[in-house]
Amino acid sequence: MPPYSVLERRFARLDAVSDAAGILGWDCQTLMPDGAADGRADQLAVLRGLAHELLTSAETADALAAAEQSAGDLDHWQRANLAEMRRLHAHAAAVPGDLVEASSRAASKAEMVWREARAEADFGKLLPHLSEVLRLQREIGAVKGAALGLGPYDALLDAYDPGMRRATIDPLFAQLRARLPGLVARARARQAREPAPLPLHGPFPVEGQRRVGLALMRALGFDFTRGRLDVSLHPFCGGATDDVRITTRYDEADFGRALMGVLHETGHALYEQGRPAAWRHQPVGKARGMSLHESQSLIVEMQACRTRAFFEFLAPLVREAFGREGAAWTAENLHRAHTRVEPGFIRVDADEATYPAHILLRYDLESAMIASDLAVADLPGAFDDGMRDLLGLTVPDDRLGCLQDIHWPGGAWGYFPTYTLGAMAAAQMFRSAQAAEPGILAGVAAGDFSRLRGWLRAHVHAKGSLVGTDALMAQATGAPLGTEAFLAHLEARYAGA
């Protein structure tokens, strides 16, 4: 068998292990009984360890070298696939198997403790576990950085967003830091001058919320033969290839939270379901990175579905689902209620104008912790200081502060910046998509997302990892990733006259 074919077969096996872990991870967040946590952590650690062994074995290294020698025989997609294999191998080969398993195990344990610590607002309970996770992340960053010629934080970031660097992020985030406080102040001033939205009185039964959520997923083009909608405390899009599972959580007092969450996760799911079918089990057929992934969730949730046009479609659906009528239930009022700007403690509840502040803070803090410039024990104080500086809020307890997110205990260091990079990419893409397809918003108002979906399929989903994020953005929007479209979008929606 030619070495490239050996590699395709081997990476398909790896993908099966990774898909298996995806389903086990989904189960862990949705259905698993508490007493199974230790066993599940073991299962995931062992699967990751086995995948690591497969990826870093001498056979893989030899086949990579041999295939690269004869890369001239490969077509365009195969060459890109081989390059992705090399990238994955370089990341993995840098990290010893013991470290992979130890890190997976420490993160599973810390996640479990985090659930209790957050409920009890007890940072001290999490501290030893978080310190251990950080210690192992620092070690991974150091060994990967040495192999890839990157600083430790860039080495971690590169695993989530290939090619992204602190040197790219810093000036972009500096622009946001300079512009957003004024924008938020203007948005709030405009808001104060306008009539407040009429209140939407609950309760909103879970079954009705679920029905509307499913209707929105269908309208967006989610393929239910290859995916599901379920419930978890922390909504996510997970599962496996051809088995894309999104979750939401229901609050009977507020239907908007679950529905907007469904829209967001459906955006992620469309990317997963739209990856190039022939390559879906190969590295080149994977999503390009977490910044682009987030752009796909936000282009649905924030760009398309916080428009007045979307609420024309939604209003009759929710009126019917909850048996309501009257002035509060017009598209206009629903739109107003779902486009408020209001600094708050919780990142996942933040509006799109204040959300970047949460990310700027976390990016600074995790960079500093990876660089050993901030001790984990000092995290709560630093977090609270940052919230005061960036959003003018005084954090009352760590549940509303540094304990709110799963990322750090879960071992996802270098992930946070992708949220705001994704928001920027979404704004830039939506502008280009609308220019190319002027009927997009008229379609959204009628519940027809086919034009938007078609643009995304062609320019993002079906590309997989054929090109880098930079090239993809340039091909799709004519420019590299920047802040201009995002800031212009926020100005127009919230601070315009």
Next chain:
Amino acid sequence: MPPYSVLERRFARLDAVSDAAGILGWDCQTLMPDGAADGRADQLAVLRGLAHELLTSAETADALAAAEQSAGDLDHWQRANLAEMRRLHAHAAAVPGDLVEASSRAASKAEMVWREARAEADFGKLLPHLSEVLRLQREIGAVKGAALGLGPYDALLDAYDPGMRRATIDPLFAQLRARLPGLVARARARQAREPAPLPLHGPFPVEGQRRVGLALMRALGFDFTRGRLDVSLHPFCGGATDDVRITTRYDEADFGRALMGVLHETGHALYEQGRPAAWRHQPVGKARGMSLHESQSLIVEMQACRTRAFFEFLAPLVREAFGREGAAWTAENLHRAHTRVEPGFIRVDADEATYPAHILLRYDLESAMIASDLAVADLPGAFDDGMRDLLGLTVPDDRLGCLQDIHWPGGAWGYFPTYTLGAMAAAQMFRSAQAAEPGILAGVAAGDFSRLRGWLRAHVHAKGSLVGTDALMAQATGAPLGTEAFLAHLEARYAGA
């Protein structure tokens, strides 16, 4: 590290892979979207392949040989664990990895086709897939048999029930074949003389059935921190260590089917949850085999819970759950309704007196197919002939005939006899348990299963695989596995004066 410790670590990793596959298998039967079937089949095949590589690697073989050299240093449980490791290694090493993956993949595929073929009563649709599964099972039987010094059928059977042989089964099944037809005839004659049970009119809402099922599980001692109850087309007990998941299916016209199914699967689950905690991830901590496993489901469902005593406990629960009262809802009538003897087409719906006939038939047919004495294409005819001979029934279509069970397409050849061997073991154990603990039935009538559970914990569950089935039966009941207690039980319950 001493070789025995190397082995413990390696088998714990293997167990994690096997537990992962257990959850993926559960998910496949309960929640998985249809379009994910091919991917899931790949995942399971790859996990089985990786487990097979771990188990049969040179390092494992070397460590086994070295540990056996110094087995004198090991304690009782460790020595038994080492012997189990050797047994598992011998089974696995006999089969090439390619054959393991090919068999897993063929079975996954055939299972999927079987679902359609059964729904359409179209055996021809399944035929090529079933032939391929059988071809691979024959190959596995041949290579294992050569390595273990067994015939091919015994080699397959040994994987489900270690130590069990055709030479043991044949005389036992001959006794059943000789005695059961007369017993069934006498039971039906007695039934005809007695008043028919009053009908139990539905509908019985699923939510009420589920509530009663959960109450029964709690009464039996199911640990919900380490397990779940869900729904699947074909009820089973699966999942993983510390995550034991049972399923049932609900019929709004007949609450008994779901409840009796829950009792049955809870019996399996108690065995899994009661395995020796310190050894639960090691071979010696596993259940002894599928015959004993079935004995644990049947001792709950058939021995304890088809008694008049049990219906004293159940009657008020179902009256309350379904809001019923009157003569049909007395313990006496419910008991009568749930202890009918009636030959029927479907094995899983059969009463305990006619159930063995379904097994005798399948045992004969699968033995003949493995021995190439029966072609798969001739299976429908042979199945229908057997139903006429054994139960006097004419099979109207293959949905009610040879397409009814998942075992053959699913690759579980050599499994069927364990159902009836388990029924025999259950009767023998229940007699001994009652002799040792005279209060068992009084407890059952009050919903207190602690005496029965205590006896099972001590004599079966907590033993894991410390001793063989023969020794376990002899220690628990004073005799090897036989038909006498089972036949006496059926006589007393159904055919007695």
